[in-house]
Amino acid sequence: MKISILGRNTGRGRRGRMSAAVALGAVLALTATACGDDGSGSGAGAEGSGTGKIVFWDNNGGVRTDIWKEVIADFEKANPDIDVQYVGIASTEYQSKVDTAIQGGGLPDVGGISASMLAGFAAQGALEPLDERLEGSSLNSKLNKDMIESLRAAGGGDDQLYSVPTSANNGVLYYRTDMFEKAGLEEPTTWDRFFEAAEKLTDKGSNRFGYTIRGGAGSIAQALDAMYGQSGITSFWDSTGKKTTVNDPKNVKALEKYAALFKKVTPAADLNNDFTKMVAQWDSGEIGMLNHNLGSYQDHVKALGVEKFRGIPQPVGPDGKRVQVSNPVDGIGLFKSSKNKDAAWKFIEFAASAQSNSKFNESAGQVPAHADAAKDAWIAKAEPTKLAAQALSDGSTTIVQLPYYLPDWNTISKADNEPNFQKVLLGDMSAKDFLDGIAEQLNEAQAEWDEQMS
Numbered sequence: 468m469k470i471s472i473l474g475r476n477t478g479r480g481r482r483g484r485m486s487a488a489v490a491l492g493a494v495l496a497l498t499a500t501a502c503g504d505d506g507s508g509s510g511a512g513a514e515g516s517g518t519g520k521i522v523f524w525d526n527n528g529g530v531r532t533d534i535w536k537e538v539i540a541d542f543e544k545a546n547p548d549i550d551v552q553y554v555g556i557a558s559t560e561y562q563s564k565v566d567t568a569i570q571g572g573g574l575p576d577v578g579g580i581s582a583s584m585l586a587g588f589a590a591q592g593a594l595e596p597l598d599e600r601l602e603g604s605s606l607n608s609k610l611n612k613d614m615i616e617s618l619r620a621a622g623g624g625d626d627q628l629y630s631v632p633t634s635a636n637n638g639v640l641y642y643r644t645d646m647f648e649k650a651g652l653e654e655p656t657t658w659d660r661f662f663e664a665a666e667k668l669t670d671k672g673s674n675r676f677g678y679t680i681r682g683g684a685g686s687i688a689q690a691l692d693a694m695y696g697q698s699g700i701t702s703f704w705d706s707t708g709k710k711t712t713v714n715d716p717k718n719v720k721a722l723e724k725y726a727a728l729f730k731k732v733t734p735a736a737d738l739n740n741d742f743t744k745m746v747a748q749w750d751s752g753e754i755g756m757l758n759h760n761l762g763s764y765q766d767h768v769k770a771l772g773v774e775k776f777r778g779i780p781q782p783v784g785p786d787g788k789r790v791q792v793s794n795p796v797d798g799i800g801l802f803k804s805s806k807n808k809d810a811a812w813k814f815i816e817f818a819a820s821a822q823s824n825s826k827f828n829e830s831a832g833q834v835p836a837h838a839d840a841a842k843d844a845w846i847a848k849a850e851p852t853k854l855a856a857q858a859l860s861d862g863s864t865t866i867v868q869l870p871y872y873l874p875d876w877n878t879i880s881k882a883d884n885e886p887n888f889q890k891v892l893l894g895d896m897s898a899k900d901f902l903d904g905i906a907e908q909l910n911e912a913q914a915e916w917d918e919q920m921s
Contacts, residue, residue, distance in 0.1 A: 515807030518548040521814060524565070526579030526797075528555020530743075530762065534830040541826075542817045549810045559684055559741065562587070562877070569593045572804075576811040580630040580800035582621040583871050588800070589622045590874075594629040595801040600812050601628065606819055611635075611836050617796045621871065630798035631819050634833035637855035638692055638791050639778040641749070641757045641767060655756060658697050658782045662724070668755035669732040675753040677732040680725075684741040686888050687880045689758055690722060691792045691869070692781065697721035699784045701865045709917070711909040714902035722891070722898040729892040738889055760794060764832035764851050778851030780858040789864045795871070797833075828852075834859075875912040879905065 525535050532555045539551045554575065556564055562584050568574045569591050580588065588594050601607055614632035622629050642655055646668055655661040665677030681689045691713070695701075698717035705712055712718065729737060740748065742759060749757040750770035758781075767776055783789045799815045801808060817823055825840035832849055834856050835841045846852055858864045870876050884905055890896035 512803060512805040512808060514809045515805075517807075517809035517813065519807055519810060520550045520552060521577060521805070521807050521811050522552045522554060522575035523814065524561070524575045524578040525553065525555045526561040526581065526584075527558045527762075528561075529557060531555075531827075531831060534827055538818055538823050538827060541823065542814055545817065546810075546813060549813065551814060565593070566591075574802045574804045576802060576805040576807055577814055578800055578802060579797065581795045581797040582618055582630075583795035583877075585618060585621040585630055585800075586872055587874070587877075589625075589627070589629050593802055593804070595803045595805070595808065596627040596629060597631060597801060597815075598628050600801075601631065604816055606631070606816060606837075609821070609838050610819065611838065611841070614796045614798075614836050618798055621796075630800040631815050632796050632798045632836035633819055633824060634797050634828050634831060634836055635859075636760045636762060636794045636797065636833050637859060638758065638760055638781050638794060639764075639851050639855065640781055641759065641763075641776055641778045641851075643755050643771075643776050645775045646753070646755050654777075654779070656779065656782055658784060661756070661782050662728075664755055665728060665732040673753070676734055677755045678728055679740070679745050679749050679754050679757050680729055680733045680737045680892070681742065681745055681758070682729070682738040682740055682889055682892055683744070684881070684885065686885055688792065688869075690725065690888060691867075692758065693725040694718045694721040695790050695792055695867045696781050697724065697784065699786065699788065699790055701790055701867060703867050703869060704913070709910065709913060711906050711913070713909065714899070714906040719899045719902055722902060726891050726898060738892060761832045761834070761852055761855055764849065765830060778854070780854055780864065783863075789858065790867060791864060792867045793869050793871075796836075798836075870909070870913070873909075873912045873916055875908070875915075879908045879912065883908065 523535075523539070525531055532553075535555075536553060539553055543549065543551060561579070565574070565578065565584075565588060569588070574593065580594070610632055614635055615628065618630045618632055619626060619628045640655060640661070642664070647654065647664065650664075650667055652664045652667060653660055655664050668677035669675065695718065698715065698721045700712050700715055700717060703711060703713070734748065734752075734754070736748065737745070742763070745757065746759060746763045746766055748754065750766060761778075764778055767778070781789055781791045799818055801811050801815060805811050818827070819837060821837045821839035824835045824837040825843045825845070828835040828840065829843075829845045829849070832852055834852060835843075846856070884901070887896055887901050887904065891898055891901045
């Protein structure tokens with residue numbers, strides 16, 4: 468399976484600055500739960516005795532808390548002389564809390580480190596290189612090579628591995644099979660069918676809608692997926708590598724069509740919905756379709772049962788080809804300031820083992836990183852995961868690689884422009900002006916990156 472190569476915002480530069488007040492507040496809030504280091508942030512730690520207490524920060528707290536606590540209980544049973552303190556942090560808050568702890572002290576021993584945030588933490592010297600540990604581990608040659616290379620490439624250019632992969636995610640179009648059957652609609656495997664279904668399934672008088680659109684936190688990534696999926700453009704940069712294709716006329720037209728769905732075939736509450744609110748709304752309401760990733764599959768099963776919905780790969784264009792934007796590989800990293808690296812590595816090794824990796828990904832509904840876990844029977848039964856894995860490996864899908872390596876990427880794609888996307892939904896800003904503004908920022912960021920790399 469070919470996985471995307473990604474990177475992350477380093478938090479540096481004019482867009483990455485954090486106020487002193489916010490930083491201090493976050494430090495005070497987190498220091499109490501951090502490992503017993505000397506407050507040196509990313510300074511050197513120690514191997515330790517291989518026993519005692521370690522602290523683990525989960526980068527998707529709440530969503531993955533239960534399964535991580537189960538993995539931790541298994542680990543502590545197998546290693547009774549090691550105590551793992553779990554700290555769940557919401558995915559939307561994780562990067563800022565780690566960045567603050569890097570600068571002010573109070574990092575944990577171990578933390579969830581996805582490719583989308585890896586470059587920033589590595590650039591600040593916060594992460595321990597893991598190549599030698601992996602080579603001497605039972606995990607060596609057992610982890611998906613493409614996932615490893617994705618995380619290696621995401622580290623910022625030094626070719627070091629700073630995170631052990633646990634899973635790969637993929638975008639999914641969930642749709643209500645019961646509503647489609649009742650309306651006599653075909654499966655939304657093409658964009659034309661998607662837009663047709665969104666309109667025909669909507670009955671505002673009955674509080675029934677064809678689609679739920681993401682207007683709150685995380686909205687830009689979903690919008691990019693819809694844009695590139697419709698336009699069929701397969702590269703984020705033009706042939707020069709210096710100018711983004713995000714504001715290509717085909718993408719502008721695609722965003723206009725996508726944004727026009729708001730309030731016409733979607734709930735008005737979508738304007739401020741992040742993924743948790745959007746998923747909960749879809750699970751409890753009468754909404755025909757939802758774009759999210761594999762991570763919400765189990766939520767839908769619990770709410771609807773497997774008979775009322777399906778999760779399929781993103782729609783294909785008129786030429787029958789599927790284009791979608793990259794999704795990050797997730798993993799676990801060892802913080803350099805840990806005073807108990809030996810015990811921390813034991814936990815990482817256990818969490819990424821075949822049994823734990825299979826258990827975790829069955830719960831998360833994602834593609835396992837461990838080769839043996841990827842062969843387990845549950846994958847064939849979890850249809851969205853099976854279809855996603857096929858779409859990523861059978862040549863039917865082209866992935867547009869997002870520039871996570873740019874220091875300003877996350878600020879551009881989140882804080883700077885999520886409010887502007889809401890203006891597009893409300894009709895207060897044109898799709899062209901919105902995308903032109905993003906393009907200007909991206910081209911500047913790419914120029915700065917090229918200068919640094921030269």
